[in-house]
Amino acid sequence: MKDMSVISVRHLKKYYRVHEKEPGLKGSIRSLFTRKYTQVKAVDNIDFTIEEGELVGFIGPNGAGKTTTLKVLSGLLYPTSGEVSVLGFNPWDRKAQFQKQFALVMGQKNQLWWDLPPMETFILNKEIYEVPEDQFKKTLDKLIELLDVKDILKIQVRKLSLGQRMKCELIAALLHNPKVLFLDEPTIGLDVVMQKVMRDFVKQYNRQFKSTIILTSHYMGDVKELCERVIIIDKGKILFDGKLQNVIDRFARNKIITVVFSRDIDQRKLAEFGNIREYQFPRAKINVPRKDVAKLSAKLLSDFPVADLVIEEAPIEAIIREVFTGKMKQTNA
Amino acid sequence: MADKLKRLRIYWKIWWTSSILSVESVLENRLGVAFLLSGKIVRFIFFIFFLVIINRQVQQIAGYSLNQMITFFLMFNLLDLFGQLFFRGIYWFRDQVVTGEFDFKLTKPVSPLFQALTRHTDILDLPLLVATIIFLFRQGITLTTSQALVFLITLVSGMVIVTAIHIAVAALGVMTTEVDHTIMIYRDLSMMARVPVDVYTDSVRALLTFVIPIAVAYTLPAKSLLGLVTLPTVLLALVISALALTLSLRLWHYALTQYSSASS
Amino acid sequence: MRISSFKKYFQVAKTSWSGGFVYRLNFVMWRVRNVVQLIAIYFLWFAVMSRNPTAFNYSTSQMLTYILGTSIIRALVFGQRSIDAQGEISSGDLNNYLVKPISYFRYWFSRDIADKLLNILFSIGEITILLFWLRPEIYLQTNPLMLVSFLLASLLAMVMYFYFSFLISMTTFWIPEENGWPQRFFIFVILEFFSGGLFPLDILPPAVYAVLGKLPSAYFLNTPLQIYLGRLDLSQIVTSLFMMAFWIVVLRLLANRTFRKGLKIYGAYGR
Numbered sequence: 001m002k003d004m005s006v007i008s009v010r011h012l013k014k015y016y017r018v019h020e021k022e023p024g025l026k027g028s029i030r031s032l033f034t035r036k037y038t039q040v041k042a043v044d045n046i047d048f049t050i051e052e053g054e055l056v057g058f059i060g061p062n063g064a065g066k067t068t069t070l071k072v073l074s075g076l077l078y079p080t081s082g083e084v085s086v087l088g089f090n091p092w093d094r095k096a097q098f099q100k101q102f103a104l105v106m107g108q109k110n111q112l113w114w115d116l117p118p119m120e121t122f123i124l125n126k127e128i129y130e131v132p133e134d135q136f137k138k139t140l141d142k143l144i145e146l147l148d149v150k151d152i153l154k155i156q157v158r159k160l161s162l163g164q165r166m167k168c169e170l171i172a173a174l175l176h177n178p179k180v181l182f183l184d185e186p187t188i189g190l191d192v193v194m195q196k197v198m199r200d201f202v203k204q205y206n207r208q209f210k211s212t213i214i215l216t217s218h219y220m221g222d223v224k225e226l227c228e229r230v231i232i233i234d235k236g237k238i239l240f241d242g243k244l245q246n247v248i249d250r251f252a253r254n255k256i257i258t259v260v261f262s263r264d265i266d267q268r269k270l271a272e273f274g275n276i277r278e279y280q281f282p283r284a285k286i287n288v289p290r291k292d293v294a295k296l297s298a299k300l301l302s303d304f305p306v307a308d309l310v311i312e313e314a315p316i317e318a319i320i321r322e323v324f325t326g327k328m329k330q331t332n333a
Numbered sequence: 334m335a336d337k338l339k340r341l342r343i344y345w346k347i348w349w350t351s352s353i354l355s356v357e358s359v360l361e362n363r364l365g366v367a368f369l370l371s372g373k374i375v376r377f378i379f380f381i382f383f384l385v386i387i388n389r390q391v392q393q394i395a396g397y398s399l400n401q402m403i404t405f406f407l408m409f410n411l412l413d414l415f416g417q418l419f420f421r422g423i424y425w426f427r428d429q430v431v432t433g434e435f436d437f438k439l440t441k442p443v444s445p446l447f448q449a450l451t452r453h454t455d456i457l458d459l460p461l462l463v464a465t466i467i468f469l470f471r472q473g474i475t476l477t478t479s480q481a482l483v484f485l486i487t488l489v490s491g492m493v494i495v496t497a498i499h500i501a502v503a504a505l506g507v508m509t510t511e512v513d514h515t516i517m518i519y520r521d522l523s524m525m526a527r528v529p530v531d532v533y534t535d536s537v538r539a540l541l542t543f544v545i546p547i548a549v550a551y552t553l554p555a556k557s558l559l560g561l562v563t564l565p566t567v568l569l570a571l572v573i574s575a576l577a578l579t580l581s582l583r584l585w586h587y588a589l590t591q592y593s594s595a596s597s
Numbered sequence: 598m599r600i601s602s603f604k605k606y607f608q609v610a611k612t613s614w615s616g617g618f619v620y621r622l623n624f625v626m627w628r629v630r631n632v633v634q635l636i637a638i639y640f641l642w643f644a645v646m647s648r649n650p651t652a653f654n655y656s657t658s659q660m661l662t663y664i665l666g667t668s669i670i671r672a673l674v675f676g677q678r679s680i681d682a683q684g685e686i687s688s689g690d691l692n693n694y695l696v697k698p699i700s701y702f703r704y705w706f707s708r709d710i711a712d713k714l715l716n717i718l719f720s721i722g723e724i725t726i727l728l729f730w731l732r733p734e735i736y737l738q739t740n741p742l743m744l745v746s747f748l749l750a751s752l753l754a755m756v757m758y759f760y761f762s763f764l765i766s767m768t769t770f771w772i773p774e775e776n777g778w779p780q781r782f783f784i785f786v787i788l789e790f791f792s793g794g795l796f797p798l799d800i801l802p803p804a805v806y807a808v809l810g811k812l813p814s815a816y817f818l819n820t821p822l823q824i825y826l827g828r829l830d831l832s833q834i835v836t837s838l839f840m841m842a843f844w845i846v847v848l849r850l851l852a853n854r855t856f857r858k859g860l861k862i863y864g865a866y867g868r
Contacts, residue, residue, distance in 0.1 A: 016864065021361065024357075025353055025356060025357055027357075028356065028357040028360040028361065029360060031360070031361070032360050032363055032366070071692070074692075074695070074696050075695060075696065076692050076695050076696070076863070077863065077864075078860065078861040078862070078863070094695060096698035097698075099696060099697055099698040100698050102696070103696070104692070104696045106692075109689070109690065109692065109693075111693040113612065113616055115616050115619040115620070116612065116615055116616055116619065120612055120615060121612075123608065123612075124608050124609065124612045125697075126608075127604055127605040127607075127608035127609075128605055128608075128609075128697050128698065128699045129697070129698060130605065130698070156619075361774065362772075362774035362775065362779070364772050364774075364779065364780070365772065365774050365775055365778075365779035365780075366779075367779075368779035368780045368782065368783040369779045369782060369783070371783060372779075372782045372783040372785075372786040372787075373786075375783075375786050375787065376786045376789075379786075379790045383790075383795060383796070386800065386801065386802075387645055390645075390649055390652035390653055390800075391645050391648045391649045391652055393648070394644060394645065394648060395644065509622065511622050511623060511626060514623065514626030514627055514629070514630055515626065517630055518626065518629055518630050518633055521630060521633045521634045521637060522633055522637070524634075524637055525637040525640070525641075528641060528644075532640070532641065532644035533640045533644065534640070534643075537640060
């Protein structure tokens with residue numbers, strides 16, 4: 001029986017070999033004759049499956065193996081070992097039928113023809129993906145409207161701003177209505193406004209077309225806003241795979257209580273409640289252990305002249321940092 | 334004076350350090366070294382072979398014997414390699430202008446022209462340069478003191494002209510961001526000097542002497558090595574090389590006023 | 598299916614043309630280069646032949662026709678954009694094609710054709726101007742059979758060089774440094790000599806020609822032009838054409854295999 005998931009990865013490994021060189025001319029000459037090689041485990045035995053319509057976030061520091069995984073899923077890299085299936089195809093075979101159903105967008109690379117207006121690339125892609133004329137028109141019009149790029153279609157790509165270019169990159173990638181979409185750092189280098197535009201677009205695209213999307217990003221904002229499920233990866237291994245909310249439940253050991261006092265209070269007394277992040281009358285922010293939140297906030301209200309009190313989750317960045325700095329193992333054990 | 338000397342020391346140090354770095358980066362690629370080096374050597378051998386073949390059918394071309402033809406070719410190589418070894422940076426110049434890397438160079442307290450030309454020192458030209466010099470010595474040419482002096486003067490003016498041409502190309506690069514083909518056109522033209530320019534028709538020779546002074550740069554030193562250059566010609570060489578250098582520097586300074594930084 | 602596939606690559610060629618026109622100055626300079634190269638080698642041979650009008654068993658008109666003819670055949674055979682493939686392999690831009698339902702070979706072949714057409718057009722224009730300026734004696738081939746064979750050989754040479762050049766580009770999978778330029782440079786140096794770019798190969802000593810004439814490189818320039826000059830007899834022509842067809846099959850197979858092998862170790866660099 002065939003796997004019903006859209007994407008399934010089993011025991012995937014991808015290793016590279018690189019050589020090292022001592023600094024200086026001497027090292028150069030020596031490395032001309034003898035070379036020391038080291039193995040880099042870009043992806044080291046990972047497993048996951050993704051169902052239709054899911055929007056999954058890949059999180060991890062630089063060099064964690066996110067992009068390598070995406071490249072394997074796209075059929076660019078030949079896996080060292082393991083099994084990969086996307087839409088029932090082995091990506092490595094690069095069957096036209098498979099390629100017509102997915103798209104890869106990389107924030108740091110471009111597929112648009114640098115010296116020509118984006119429209120030329122769109123037309124080229126239409127032919128490459130054999131998109132029928134009417135469907136092409138419909139899709140293009142819709143994408144142009146969604147991303148608001150009508151005015152720049154006839155301007156040379158090299159003259160576009162990064163934000164405009166990324167919008168056009170997205171259009172070029174989506175013209176053939178891919179069922180599966182890999183977005184690698186789509187918001188990198190973009191300003192806050194443009195980041196939001198991109199996020200809204202991805203969200204809408206996912207909902208409207210029921211497409212399956214994997215997104216990697218450095219910006220936790222992207223992930224938090226878009227992805228219900230996240231896969232956290234570091235040094236080629238998966239550290240966590242599940243609902244974003246579960247990461248928070250598991251790894252956010254603290255919550256933040258913000259209190260506004262009506263009168264000045266004794267800071268030392270306040271310190272007994274938890275770690276004071278900042279205190280500037282009349283406002284204080286305190287880190288308190290999650291499990292004690294209810295108890296401690298009740299005590300706060302009774303012990304101090306409180307005007308206002310808000311309980312928040314720690315920022316997602318901080319939680320993820322916890323995951324990477326090894327708190328993971330403790331909680332796991 | 335002391336100040337000038339200090340500047341010179343600084344430039345020397347910069348040149349040396351960046352040269353070592355380029356050598357290191359070249360050596361990173363073993364197979365690359367092997368390919369480039371053997372390519373250069375093969376090209377050299379092929380042309381000598383070519384001269385020998387021609388010589389079989391045509392004993393004397395423009396009145397020169399095979400041995401003399403080889404001397405011309407060796408001198409061509411000497412000056413060509415001089416330009417390539419020291420000014421290889423020009424081949425990267427377009428990229429620097431287009432990507433805006435050149436902006437950084439302009440902000441540094443070192444002549445941007447110096448940085449542009451010497452960004453890369455091509456160590457791979459060194460073996461062939463040494464070989465060329467050895468071959469030239471083995472040609473068994475003896476010169477009187479005055480002939481030697483004439484040779485040195487024409488050699489230096491040849492080097493000055495090669496430098497001037499590289500400066501002019503860099504200047505054109507700043508103005509038009511077109512370098513790659515310009516430098517190759519110069520290289521192709523200079524290839525005409527692999528044989529003495531006397532073989533060409535008068536109009537071509539005039540072009541190669543006065544417009545793009547390739548004849549002065551490449552053929553004249555070889556001729557003086559063969560003891561065939563008279564005093565007026567030496568003076569002409571001096572004037573032309575001085576003129577070429579002045580004009581190219583002028584062009585460079587003008588180009589900088591026209592520079593429009595790369596827009597990302 | 599076939600028609601839509603053709604449309605795909607026709608669009609590639611069209612887009613390639615539009616891209617080529619963006620850098621007019623660059624293209625003009627490239628053509629200037631070609632003219633300079635041609636003139637340099639032409640004058641050298643002009644000098645040689647005027648000293649000995651029957652040197653190497655060539656008449657002056659045959660020799661000069663050979664030299665000028667290399668210009669047009671060069672544009673047809675060596676004119677290419679596909680050399681950029683090695684840059685794309687080394688930079689990882691190859692990714693853009695691998696994820697699309699398009700053949701990388703056909704993609705570059707279409708772009709090459711577009712580029713060759715442009716170059717041939719200019720080359721013919723240049724040659725016409727040079728002919729008016731230099732007024733050399735030109736050898737005119739009138740035998741239709743020879744002309745057809747010449748045309749056929751030129752086209753075969755073009756396809757053969759495409760696969761050959763692609764094979765060289767493929768080495769970038771294993772030697773990606775400097776965008777694969779070192780190995781390409783080496784090949785260029787060898788080819789310039791071995792293809793007959795500087796002179797017709799049959800002026801070489803018979804022993805040398807016996808070897809060089811058999812190498813695939815000789816078919817790129819030397820063979821088509823020899824046919825044009827009528828220096829090959831019918832059986833030699835037929836053998837040459839068959840050999841070229843044979844080499845196309847071999848090179849194509851090799852290039853395909855190497856590409857598939859290369860992709861397996863492909864790093865898709867630039868994360």
